[in-house]
Amino acid sequence: MSDALSFHYDVDGESFSSAGQASAGVKKNLRQLGIDPEIIRKVSIAMYEGEINMVIHAGGGEADITVEDNCIVIVLTDRGPGIADIDKAMEEGYSTARDNIRALGFGAGMGLPNMKRYTDEMNISSVVGEGTTITMKVFF
Amino acid sequence: MTVSELAQLDDFEAVALPEADREIDGAYSGDLLSWVMGRARAGNAWITIMSNINVVAVASLADTACVILAEGVIPDEEFTATAQARQVNVLRSGKPAYEISLILGSVL
Ligand SMILES: Nc1ncnc2c1ncn2[C@@H]1O[C@H](COP(=O)(O)OP(=O)(O)OP(=O)(O)O)[C@@H](O)[C@H]1O
Ligand SMILES: [Mg+2]
Numbered sequence: 001m002s003d004a005l006s007f008h009y010d011v012d013g014e015s016f017s018s019a020g021q022a023s024a025g026v027k028k029n030l031r032q033l034g035i036d037p038e039i040i041r042k043v044s045i046a047m048y049e050g051e052i053n054m055v056i057h058a059g060g061g062e063a064d065i066t067v068e069d070n071c072i073v074i075v076l077t078d079r080g081p082g083i084a085d086i087d088k089a090m091e092e093g094y095s096t097a098r099d100n101i102r103a104l105g106f107g108a109g110m111g112l113p114n115m116k117r118y119t120d121e122m123n124i125s126s127v128v129g130e131g132t133t134i135t136m137k138v139f140f
Numbered sequence: 141m142t143v144s145e146l147a148q149l150d151d152f153e154a155v156a157l158p159e160a161d162r163e164i165d166g167a168y169s170g171d172l173l174s175w176v177m178g179r180a181r182a183g184n185a186w187i188t189i190m191s192n193i194n195v196v197a198v199a200s201l202a203d204t205a206c207v208i209l210a211e212g213v214i215p216d217e218e219f220t221a222t223a224q225a226r227q228v229n230v231l232r233s234g235k236p237a238y239e240i241s242l243i244l245g246s247v248l
Contacts, residue, residue: 020197024226027201037182037203044201045177052194105190110174117178 005033006066011051011078013060016104022063023048033067042118042138043072049111050076050134056101057081058132071120071139082128090116090124141248143206143229146185151243152208155215155230156223164205167244169237173198180204185244187237191215199228206230210237 007029009022027044047063054061058080066073083089090112097107116122119136126132144160146152165183170176171190180186182203188195191213199207206229209215213232215223223230233240 016194020194020201023201024197041182041201041203044203048197048201049174049177104192104194105171105173106194108172108174110172110178114174114178 004066004068006064009063009065011054011061011063011076013055013058016055019052019055020048022051026063026065029065030067030072035067035072036140039072039138039140043074046115046118046136046138047074047076049115050074050136052106053111054078054080056097056106061131071137074119074134074136074138076134076136077131078133079131082130082132083124083126084128086124086126143185143231146206146244146247147231149243149247151233151235151240152231153233155209155232156220157229158224158227159229162205162229164244164248166248167241168204169241177202187240187244189213189237191219193219193222195219196222196226196228196230199223199230200226208233208240210235210240 011022023044030040058078061078064075092113093109095107095109101107120139121137123135141164143162147154164185167185168180169187171188180202183205185206185208186204187208187210189211209232212234
């Protein structure tokens with residue numbers, strides 16, 4: 001693959017039952033490109049955690065995925081409340097998810113740690129009151 | 141063992157088997173979705189009591205071999221239809237997660 005290919009998704013902040021659609025779409029697209037299943041799995045998991053976070057914590061956002069020569073880049077952008085203490089948010093078990101969300105099985109405080117674990121590079125930039133941008137890379 | 145072979149055992153019942161011939165390679169038990177995402181391996185049978193629609197998404201993205209709904213949980217129509225559409229195998233069992241684990245431990 002010499003040309004960079006990219007996919008854009010709007011992530012709806014309202015609907016819970018359709019949450020995960022952007023990740024499902026990415027998985028499908030990467031499959032069609034014949035990308036290694038292990039890479040697809042890493043990208044899918046990291047992207048799903050990020051997508052769900054945007055739905056739960058930020059009222060939705062946008063996802064941009066680019067397939068480069070040597071890696072897949074995932075950029076998640078939202079205009080939610082931002083993350084005041086990123087180090088704390090990255091800790092396993094830290095969660096501000098409310099009870100109705102926890103009842104669905106979310107809120108273990110493992111999403112951001114999973115995103116870090118399944119990607120080779122991860123950067124969070126966040127401004128309280130403005131929003132959060134998370135960039136992740138998975139190398140081939 | 142394949143998912144359809146497991147579905148034929150006494151304590152299990154098929155809910156959706158869009159990829160019935162998928163081989164099961166180990167198992168993971170848990171209800172917190174991010175733990176499952178982080179710890180279950182591709183090809184595992186995933187035992188859970190959760191049956192909301194997000195379970196289908198997690199099973200699909202984490203690439204588990206099948207979901208096993210424990211404790212007699214019955215999923216709704218939407219769950220079953222989505223599983224079918226997204227190639228996610230689902231079984232159910234009246235047994236608790238521990239007993240299902242014991243069975244898997246002896247047949248896998
Ligand atoms: N996009 C975001 N905007 C604002 N806050 C966020 C965002 N993503 C994460 N957070 C904050 O970081 C915390 C930790 O996130 P993480 O994904 O690790 O756990 P969780 O979403 O609470 O639970 P889990 O992912 O295990 O279901 C969240 O509870 C929330 O307070
Ligand atoms: Mg999360």
